[in-house]
Amino acid sequence: MSATPPLFLSFKHNSTRGGTEVIKCKAAVAWESNKPLVIEEIEVAPPEANEIRVKIVTTGLCHTDLYQLYDNKHPDALPTVLGHEGAGIVESVGPGVTEFQPGDKVIPLPISQCGECRFCKSGRSNHCDEGWWSQRPDIMNSAVTRFTCRGKKVYQFMGTSTFSEYTVVHKNDLAKIDAAAPLDKVFLFGCAVSTGYGAAINSAQVTPGSTCAVFGLGAVGLAAVMGCRNAGAKKIFAVDINPDKFDRAKALGATDTINPKDYDKPVSQVLADLTNGGVDFSIECTGNVEVMRSAFEACVKGWGVSVVVGYTDLHDFASRPAQLISGRTWKGSLWGGYRPKDGVADLGKALLAKRLNLEEFISHKMTLNEVNDAIELMKKGQWYASSLFIIHDL
Ligand code: CXF
Ligand code: ZN
Numbered sequence: 001m002s003a004t005p006p007l008f009l010s011f012k013h014n015s016t017r018g019g020t021e022v023i024k025c026k027a028a029v030a031w032e033s034n035k036p037l038v039i040e041e042i043e044v045a046p047p048e049a050n051e052i053r054v055k056i057v058t059t060g061l062c063h064t065d066l067y068q069l070y071d072n073k074h075p076d077a078l079p080t081v082l083g084h085e086g087a088g089i090v091e092s093v094g095p096g097v098t099e100f101q102p103g104d105k106v107i108p109l110p111i112s113q114c115g116e117c118r119f120c121k122s123g124r125s126n127h128c129d130e131g132w133w134s135q136r137p138d139i140m141n142s143a144v145t146r147f148t149c150r151g152k153k154v155y156q157f158m159g160t161s162t163f164s165e166y167t168v169v170h171k172n173d174l175a176k177i178d179a180a181a182p183l184d185k186v187f188l189f190g191c192a193v194s195t196g197y198g199a200a201i202n203s204a205q206v207t208p209g210s211t212c213a214v215f216g217l218g219a220v221g222l223a224a225v226m227g228c229r230n231a232g233a234k235k236i237f238a239v240d241i242n243p244d245k246f247d248r249a250k251a252l253g254a255t256d257t258i259n260p261k262d263y264d265k266p267v268s269q270v271l272a273d274l275t276n277g278g279v280d281f282s283i284e285c286t287g288n289v290e291v292m293r294s295a296f297e298a299c300v301k302g303w304g305v306s307v308v309v310g311y312t313d314l315h316d317f318a319s320r321p322a323q324l325i326s327g328r329t330w331k332g333s334l335w336g337g338y339r340p341k342d343g344v345a346d347l348g349k350a351l352l353a354k355r356l357n358l359e360e361f362i363s364h365k366m367t368l369n370e371v372n373d374a375i376e377l378m379k380k381g382q383w384y385a386s387s388l389f390i391i392h393d394l
Pocket of ligand 1: 110111
């Protein structure tokens with residue numbers, strides 16, 4: 001990877017004064033859609049009531065960051081700092097924060113868990129009524145921002161903005177993680193691993209001895225494969241049109257790999273032929289509506305469950321009612337179905353129990369200055385798993 005020359009070697013700031021001062025730091029700012037991010041000096045205001053200022057140590061790049069940059073043309077979305085899969089350390093806390101203190105290791109959360117709303121209290125859903133996902137899903141940022149740059153307000157993508165040396169998040173949007181947690185791995189809990197692993201464990205509820213198919217082997221799909229394996233599936237078909245992705249999928253538990261381009265019949269038919277009528281569970285991790293249909297129709301009649309994970313709000317999708325009436329279930333999964341603070345705690349325990357192979361998810365290691373190179377790789381489909389951007393020294 002050719003390194004872009006660093007634009008800023010370091011920034012001086014007052015990080016030890018209890019969060020009363022503005023921090024000037026480096027961030028990758030998206031000023032316009034379809035244009036490279038610009039490494040800028042931004043101002044990060046001190047945390048206000050119920051907020052926490054976090055020093056970001058590591059972050060990944062996710063397809064949903066690119067969805068915002070290239071597909072989501074909402075006029076109020078920009079400028080913004082992208083990034084929603086990160087890990088860091090609490091720098092300071094605002095009034096009313098008791099759950100966190102400076103020095104805590106934390107994961108910023110792209111969806112909220114207030115603990116008080118109808119949905120949090122129900123115990124049946126992770127669709128908290130607070131935060132951008134509930135209140136501004138089209139704009140994909142929180143109305144409140146603590147960032148400015150060149151005299152302009154800069155929005156915080158998904159309320160997190162991990163492509164910055166510092167960010168400020170609401171207490172509903174932050175989870176504590178064990179002091180021993182490796183920040184160069186657990187940033188994956190912010191999106192890819194929670195989303196894919198939880199889709200298998202919580203949303204599909206994969207059962208021991210079952211047959212599963214995972215469509216799309218990016219980081220989310222790989223995590224879904226790992227979830228199917230840990231749930232005890234006996235067959236896990238990993239499906240992708242890029243065979244370069246198969247080795248990682250096998251390392252995480254795929255028993256079989258399928259490239260739909262190798263067949264002259266639909267992949268749903270290929271899977272039906274291999275499984276005596278269809279898989280028990282399918283998990284779609286591409287955001288492509290044609291793939292969603294294939295995954296659904298690859299399920300067995302009677303009890304097959306198909307879970308849509310890949311995010312898009314741009315296209316309709318379709319199948320035939322007879323497919324549902326034949327006993328299949330088609331459902332969606334947000335952030336793996338976890339209430340996010342609880343999810344980070346669960347995933348932390350699974351990591352401690354050595355049930356998660358997080359090293360398989362890191363395909364590239366870069367610095368924030370190289371973020372545009374990473375975006376190009378992702379656009380070209382050469383982003384074989386996730387990534388690790390080191391924002392501050394580990
Ligand atoms: C996102 C999808 C939109 C809601 C927050 C999480 N998942 C992956 O990037
Ligand atoms: Zn994501």
